[in-house]
Amino acid sequence: MAEFDVVVIGAGHNGLTLAAYLAKAGLSVGVFEKRSIAGGGLCTEEPLFPGFLHNMHANFHLWPDFAPAWKDLQIEKFGMGYVHPSIPWSAPLSDGNHILIHNQIALTEKSFARFSKKDARTFCKLKRDLDRVFEKIMLASIYSVPKEPNPELEKELAKLPWFNKDWFGMSLFEAADDLFEDETVKTFILANIWFAGWPPDFKKMGDLVPTFLGLCNHMYLPRGGTYRLAQTLSRIVAHYDGRIFTNCDVGKILVRDGRAIGITLAKTSPLIQEQEIIARKAVVSAIDVTSTYLELVEDGILDASVKDQVKRFDYRGNSLINFHFELNQAPKFNSKDHTIDKGWSQDIGYENYGDLKEELASISKGDIPDIPRYEAGVNTLFDPSYAPPGKHIAICYREMPNTDKLNGGREKLENMMEGYADRVLEKWESYAPNMKKENVIARYIYTPYEYERKIVSMRTGSWSLGRMDYDQSGINRPIRGYADYRTPIKGLYMCSSSCHPGGSIFLAAGYNAAKVVLQDLK
Numbered sequence: 001m002a003e004f005d006v007v008v009i010g011a012g013h014n015g016l017t018l019a020a021y022l023a024k025a026g027l028s029v030g031v032f033e034k035r036s037i038a039g040g041g042l043c044t045e046e047p048l049f050p051g052f053l054h055n056m057h058a059n060f061h062l063w064p065d066f067a068p069a070w071k072d073l074q075i076e077k078f079g080m081g082y083v084h085p086s087i088p089w090s091a092p093l094s095d096g097n098h099i100l101i102h103n104q105i106a107l108t109e110k111s112f113a114r115f116s117k118k119d120a121r122t123f124c125k126l127k128r129d130l131d132r133v134f135e136k137i138m139l140a141s142i143y144s145v146p147k148e149p150n151p152e153l154e155k156e157l158a159k160l161p162w163f164n165k166d167w168f169g170m171s172l173f174e175a176a177d178d179l180f181e182d183e184t185v186k187t188f189i190l191a192n193i194w195f196a197g198w199p200p201d202f203k204k205m206g207d208l209v210p211t212f213l214g215l216c217n218h219m220y221l222p223r224g225g226t227y228r229l230a231q232t233l234s235r236i237v238a239h240y241d242g243r244i245f246t247n248c249d250v251g252k253i254l255v256r257d258g259r260a261i262g263i264t265l266a267k268t269s270p271l272i273q274e275q276e277i278i279a280r281k282a283v284v285s286a287i288d289v290t291s292t293y294l295e296l297v298e299d300g301i302l303d304a305s306v307k308d309q310v311k312r313f314d315y316r317g318n319s320l321i322n323f324h325f326e327l328n329q330a331p332k333f334n335s336k337d338h339t340i341d342k343g344w345s346q347d348i349g350y351e352n353y354g355d356l357k358e359e360l361a362s363i364s365k366g367d368i369p370d371i372p373r374y375e376a377g378v379n380t381l382f383d384p385s386y387a388p389p390g391k392h393i394a395i396c397y398r399e400m401p402n403t404d405k406l407n408g409g410r411e412k413l414e415n416m417m418e419g420y421a422d423r424v425l426e427k428w429e430s431y432a433p434n435m436k437k438e439n440v441i442a443r444y445i446y447t448p449y450e451y452e453r454k455i456v457s458m459r460t461g462s463w464s465l466g467r468m469d470y471d472q473s474g475i476n477r478p479i480r481g482y483a484d485y486r487t488p489i490k491g492l493y494m495c496s497s498s499c500h501p502g503g504s505i506f507l508a509a510g511y512n513a514a515k516v517v518l519q520d521l522k
């Protein structure tokens, strides 16, 4: 019978991060992954022509420089590299103008000042003050077990005289209105926070507006493909003698006398023939909360009140349809100056509150908004290894309803998407005249129906493994009473994006949970 000190279910970046920490601490660790490759959302493919690399999921990595794992696990030394594009956020406007965030504060100030000198000054003041304390804010809020009250966080926020405690009670729209005056500036900021997972109408989360301005220059492009991070983390796990078994679909969590003692595999792989795997010290689930509590744990073990909370866990939001393009040329914008041609994340079609509100209204009704608006990223501008010499790739992410909420369902989507993709390109062409059909070598449309089958933890297309609104954040994530990565079953922990701080490649839940497991095993 195969035995490990710790068995990890799922080899997404959180499962791998946790496994690396535990193996480094000297525990024997086995990670069991359903797919044939590790990485979960860290997935790079060549769906069209060879040599054109597409990050099917996580493309924009946020703040790896703040993640304790970056240094603790020596991720760079094991092979991971990042490019730091100098213009992380940009948006062309239909009047030929544009707005952008530059890694140099003075250049952002110049861009904002075209719309409002007051907003430009507000941004600079806020950004300079935040930069002094931001790492500590991140460590207190993201890279720690959520708690309320949080004295470490409050201590850092107290150093920011302009920080308005009322923002915690406001929607993002309200906080943006409180901070800035110009609608172009506000729309630009809110659209980018939405792309990161938080729509502007989310209530009681207004503090995210200043937070994201603190973070805006910490966006990194994974060199050579997002999958490189999965390979690097896997290498670190192996370096510390951890084992990763792919093609292993975990069927059940074994519980004896109220304690998790291992797992059973629904499907074994050539790498491991045993059906039952024993965990001497802990089982950690790095997959979504619904599968963990309601599918992998046998009936009759969890209290009905816990199961009821999990049944209410909400996956709405953060569902995307991607349009992947292989191009002869990168976009050249119809702009008064061409700085924007070097923008990494390009917001296409979000110019005022009306655009944001129209999108929110359509999506909440279960429709794909008629006007194609999206976030585009042209990675080859910064890392030519994403395409053959001289060629380019582009990814356009379009927000859409979750798969279980989409009016007309999969069939309607499949019938409309080729025509929609044409309009995605036409919309781009309206800002960048060279984005014509002749510039496109090939295109691939990737829907949430596909990725929810590929990465089953992204239920109904929720890339964050659960909605990230106030009711499912911090001490409420994944369920109240168990936000500290423990579960009601002794020896069973969770560390996926269904936990704090939610979806994206933060290397956070895996890190936070590893600390908790190690503390409990002392």
Ligand SMILES: Cc1cc2nc3c(=O)[nH]c(=O)nc-3n(C[C@H](O)[C@H](O)[C@H](O)COP(=O)(O)OP(=O)(O)OC[C@H]3O[C@@H](n4cnc5c(N)ncnc54)[C@H](O)[C@@H]3O)c2cc1C
Pocket: 009, 010, 011, 012, 013, 014, 015, 032, 033, 034, 035, 038, 039, 040, 041, 042, 056, 057, 058, 059, 060, 061, 062, 248, 249, 250, 251, 286, 287, 291, 320, 322, 451, 454, 455, 456, 457, 458, 463, 464, 465, 495, 496, 497, 498, 502, 503, 504, 505, 506
């Ligand atoms: C279209 C799209 C675009 C995105 N863009 C970005 C972006 O630009 N930046 C960013 O930071 N994030 C982005 N994300 C989100 C990001 O990919 C996820 O939030 C992140 O990958 C979640 O990591 P995780 O480790 O928590 O879980 P996952 O990556 O979901 O990993 C879970 C793993 O568990 C495995 N698994 C599930 N069930 C079982 C089982 N029963 N047995 C064994 N294994 C199992 C899965 O196969 C998977 O490998 C995007 C996602 C999508 C879909």
